[in-house]
Amino acid sequence: MDGGDDYMNSIITDDRLTELSNDEIARYSRHLLLPDIGVEGQKRLKAAKVLLVGTGGLGAPLALYLAAAGVGTLGIVDFDVVEASNLQRQIIHSTRDIDRPKVASARDKIKGLNPNVNVVVYDTTLTSANALDIIRDYDIVADGTDNYQTRYLVNDACVLLGKPNVYGSVFQFEGQASVFYAGAGPCYRCLYPAPPPPGLVPSCSEGGVMGVLPGIVGTIQAAEVIKLIVGGADSLIGRLLLFDAWGMKFRELKLEHDSNCPICGDNPTIHELIDYEQFCGLKKTHEEKKFDTITALELKARLDAGEPIQLIDTREPHERAIVKFPNAVAIPIGQAARRIDELDPNIDAVFICKIGQRSVFAMRALDEAGYTGRMLNLQDGVNAWARDVDKSLPTY
Amino acid sequence: MAVTLLVPTALRTFTDGKKELEIAATTVGEAVTALADTYPDIKKHLYEDSGELRSFINIFVGETNIKSTGGLGTAVRDGDTVMLVPAIAGGALTVNN
Numbered sequence A: 001m002d003g004g005d006d007y008m009n010s011i012i013t014d015d016r017l018t019e020l021s022n023d024e025i026a027r028y029s030r031h032l033l034l035p036d037i038g039v040e041g042q043k044r045l046k047a048a049k050v051l052l053v054g055t056g057g058l059g060a061p062l063a064l065y066l067a068a069a070g071v072g073t074l075g076i077v078d079f080d081v082v083e084a085s086n087l088q089r090q091i092i093h094s095t096r097d098i099d100r101p102k103v104a105s106a107r108d109k110i111k112g113l114n115p116n117v118n119v120v121v122y123d124t125t126l127t128s129a130n131a132l133d134i135i136r137d138y139d140i141v142a143d144g145t146d147n148y149q150t151r152y153l154v155n156d157a158c159v160l161l162g163k164p165n166v167y168g169s170v171f172q173f174e175g176q177a178s179v180f181y182a183g184a185g186p187c188y189r190c191l192y193p194a195p196p197p198p199g200l201v202p203s204c205s206e207g208g209v210m211g212v213l214p215g216i217v218g219t220i221q222a223a224e225v226i227k228l229i230v231g232g233a234d235s236l237i238g239r240l241l242l243f244d245a246w247g248m249k250f251r252e253l254k255l256e257h258d259s260n261c262p263i264c265g266d267n268p269t270i271h272e273l274i275d276y277e278q279f280c281g282l283k284k285t286h287e288e289k290k291f292d293t294i295t296a297l298e299l300k301a302r303l304d305a306g307e308p309i310q311l312i313d314t315r316e317p318h319e320r321a322i323v324k325f326p327n328a329v330a331i332p333i334g335q336a337a338r339r340i341d342e343l344d345p346n347i348d349a350v351f352i353c354k355i356g357q358r359s360v361f362a363m364r365a366l367d368e369a370g371y372t373g374r375m376l377n378l379q380d381g382v383n384a385w386a387r388d389v390d391k392s393l394p395t396y
Numbered sequence B: 001m002a003v004t005l006l007v008p009t010a011l012r013t014f015t016d017g018k019k020e021l022e023i024a025a026t027t028v029g030e031a032v033t034a035l036a037d038t039y040p041d042i043k044k045h046l047y048e049d050s051g052e053l054r055s056f057i058n059i060f061v062g063e064t065n066i067k068s069t070g071g072l073g074t075a076v077r078d079g080d081t082v083m084l085v086p087a088i089a090g091g092a093l094t095v096n097n
């Protein structure tokens, strides 16, 4: 780092630079005209190797803008296939790509935009077993993942390998961006030592996300990647940028390195990659109460037989507007405990949400509030009802 | 002495959708306690069973994390903005069974 200011020197060393061809000079002329990028900055971009973890909402603008900018090598990691519900925001994929692997669709789009880019495809999940080997070859990692276990995995692998981790995440209308770079500033664990318990923060597949939001946050990440490569810019290291798309407001918070950080602190306790599913509480622990489930077909049979059953729809009002569950009482998760008296403990209660995950939180809240009746979770939620019982209903 | 407490989207399910609360408080701890007293359902999402703040939530007064200013005991002044900043993953918290 330069003294005084937070300006970073380029992370690409001079010995890796090669000449630009006349075609490249024509293509990148708008960069070459910027004194802060210029021929030298463009050569650094050409030499750079950037790994994109995830080709979803954040990965789409990252991949497109970094390809357009002339980053020499782009690695893309994703195990997923393109679905119709991705297309509202994942603009690197098209309607005709539905059911194709995301990495294949992304590679085609990158090559079409800029054939100079060397695209390396990893059609796999990033895991503790492969992360170090994959990341080792790259200069920078851009994290566009959609789950906590991969975020901690990417962070830890980057800290262990000394790589900068260009971070972005989104939820509904809110986004966060930063650059985590142990040695130069804090890492993700300095800010968040541990993830929330699973399900507490609804996922984008349950909580929704405004389509342009990852476009904006992913583009901010792309800018940070380019700045680290070119050098001389004031990076987001040590700063957390918060963006509220609905209020159209940016805020900036100061991030500090935590000397007690378990991986980049003074006395680190993490020296290798760990089991991130376990760390994120995704493996069942015996102390956690497990609730019984009921399938949509079983529920239909019991209702048809005239059995008294309390149907509790734990979804939010705007979700019930998408598809209504017949004859259900609406008790959103946040109200479950205080509305315990509306339930009759002598009658079985079936809890309903979109896909059968959040409903468990309402059941747990009631259990903790002392509810004594039998509670059943509708497996796979309203979507299962639409799939198996009433096919006229939409899934979402 | 009133501060503005900003509630992030992820926790608004528990505050009847409210994103901003004016709270009379002299410390961050008082402000957060007042929030939890008004909306009891939020309590277990903010605190561990031990009473400590959960580690996926950071609290900032202005642009400074209270971790570096004395935690929940950090003093607040009239007009301060107290912001809860939880970790967001940006996607599926799919439980991989």
Ligand SMILES: [Zn+2]
Binding pocket: A182, A186, A187, A188, A189, A190, A191, A258, A261, A262, A263, A264, A265
């Ligand atoms: Zn750290």
